[in-house]
Amino acid sequence: METKNVLIFPCGSEIGLEINNALKYSKNINIYGGSTVSDHGRFVYSNYVSIPSINDDDFISSLNEVIKKFSIDYIFPAHDSVVLLMSLQAKKINAQIITSDSKTTDICRSKGKTYDFFKEEDFIPFVYKNVDEVNDFPVFLKPDVGQGSKGIALAGNQNQLNYIYTNNDNMLILEYLPGKEFTIDCFTDRLGELRFVGMRERRRIKSGISVNSVNLLVDTRVRDIAEKINNKLNFRGVWFFQLKEDNQGSLKLLEISPRIAGTMGLYRNKGVNLPLLSLFDRMNLDIDIVENGYNIEIDRAFINRFSMDFEYQRVYLDFDDSITLNGKVNPYVMMYIYQCNAKGIEVILITKHEKDINDTLNELKIDKQLFKNIIHLTKESQKHLYIDKDIKSIFIDDSFSERKEVYREHNIPVFDIDAIESLIDWRV
């Protein structure tokens, strides 16, 4: 297969970060992260491109310049408004957009249009036409066009309802759905066939994102809703919809979205990589899906990525309780060592190990070749005497006294094992 260049925009959204995770190790796919504001994308995309705001007049022409410069073949829009804009402007953009057709994206961007389009179906929540129609509380309000649960509100009485409704534009007034909430991840191939339906419960939600989710069996009722939606709209590739139970336990539609969901990583880890399948489908390949049978739970939290304002050519690294952890190998430290090797940064093992260090390395199955050199010292010797002043170096040791001494003598950065986190480069 010929190598394809794929631009993800905006690359630092939760969606953009999930696409990064999904595509970063794929052979023959080069990913580029595009962003308007400086964001987390910078820490995970090695190809990071600045792109003007979608609100700029020359957005399309600037985008086309980026497409030309990097020979971009495909673009993954990674925000609801970008999905809509790019599908509407698809003809003017000189790369293929991985989303559905513009009629579909237009309906999906508006909850009002979505509910109206499917109004004959029994899975649509009751939508009040105006505040005076409401006689049963609470009712739920949300913006017609929105994302990430922004602007949602619950009105418990007429006063609250009037207040929320008059202070916000384009709010929908809906029957309140008190029950469980589900996301259904779907994939439609180039022939319009619904090839994958994966259901998951949104068990904990933070800032509009499911931060705890488990896979569930898709029952016939949910499959039936997925088929109905797929038959009436024109999806291509990945999409999803959300359902919530009403007070009878019946499932009602919250929204449909023709894009990746940030928590689709759940199904990726069951073997179903929906962004990659969407690309293959675009390449007109026949896709095939194998979903592993195990059950899986995902739990999400913020992660830390760092960048520092110094460079180094050499690492002096301690052995006991630095490379080892409870007598075994600390895999995190090994990841760092391999990364140094890949980047051409020298690693020098500097240790006061009590036994023969070669034997211990062998026992732990650590290859000596990972180290440029092994400096084996006695308990009494001082590590700082063996550090070369002429090479830009850092020093890693779990012992504070060793670090303190090296810092005092050489004034180079010193790290405990807990700070190796900041030395790892996550960009692919």
Ligand SMILES: Nc1ncnc2c1ncn2[C@@H]1O[C@H](COP(=O)(O)OP(=O)(O)O)[C@@H](O)[C@H]1O
């Ligand atoms: N009718 C409703 N009753 C109760 N909660 C709702 C209702 N509609 C939406 N919600 C809640 O608001 C959240 C956001 O609504 P949703 O339609 O998914 O819009 P978006 O995710 O685009 O902000 C949902 O995840 C759900 O928890």
Ligand SMILES: [Mg+2]
């Ligand atoms: Mg939602």
